[in-house]
Amino acid sequence: MDKILDNAINEAVNLVREVSEYLLCDMDDKKVLTKSGDANFVTEIDLKVQEIMIKGLKEILPESNIIAEETNENDFTLGKYTWILDPVDGTTNLMYGYKYSCIALGLVVDGRPYAGIVYNPYLKELFTARKGEGAFVNGKPITVSDNKILENCLITIGTSPYDKGKADETFRITKNVFLKCRDIRRSGSAALDICNVAAGRTDGFYEMELRPWDYAAASVILEEAGGCITEWSGDKLSYIREHQAMATNGHIHFELKEVINSK
Secondary structure, eight states: OHHHHHHHHHHHHHHHHHHGGGGGSOOTTOOEEEOSSSSOEEEHHHHHHHHHHHHHHHHHSTTOEEEETTOSSOOOOOSSOEEEEEEEEOHHHHHHTOOOOEEEEEEEETTEEEEEEEEETTTTEEEEEETTSOEEETTEEOOOOOOOSGGGOEEEEOOOTTOGGGHHHHHHHHHHHHHHSSEEEOOSOHHHHHHHHHTTSSSEEEEEEEOHHHHHHHHHHHHHTTOEEEETTSOOOOSSSOEEEEEEOSTTHHHHHHHHTOO
16 A cells, blocks of 8 residues: 555655646736635636646546545545645735745545645745655755744734634734734745744644645644644644644644633
């Protein structure tokens, strides 16, 4: 099985690199559609990337299940090899030419996250990890930071733009975190935020609403880099539903959890 999976992951990495060229396309003539909520968009690029990725993944592992963001009828079960795909994480960034978006692809085996691939074509940074083999960016090993107290930490946040009714609670929590940490950032790509924690560039990240395609790939990379990702309660993520999620270097996980959950 390992040989089959190794080959599949290598082929998937190549596929992600190839398809990522679509993210570099000029957005001027690309149609933008609104799905639901105040800021839930999909572009023609999202749909094209997803179409090509699904076709390629079915060729790599024909019997696999594929859970993808822009699919209306996902099979949210993990009974067989399951790819979890975000064709463009950071769609709003893409729309505005902000140049901070990625393709995120996770592989779940036997119900557990096994591999993660996250590629930011603007910076040409490829984050990869396989269970038990460490985490890498462009082939070089990465590890989380060694900061052990929140006051020394840089924290990234997500603001759940799809439901602005949660803005008061989100920013109440963010004020509490901001007052306790060194500083905060918001990038608009959860997968890249989690990968930056894995690479030791930031120390933690949290968001009130993360779906499986937002966290599946990056979570493997983070854990293989020595970090930790859970619900705000501290429970494990399911990989089949939305969660309030927090990702850290592990050292500050309890402290950040306490601040997030404080009233």
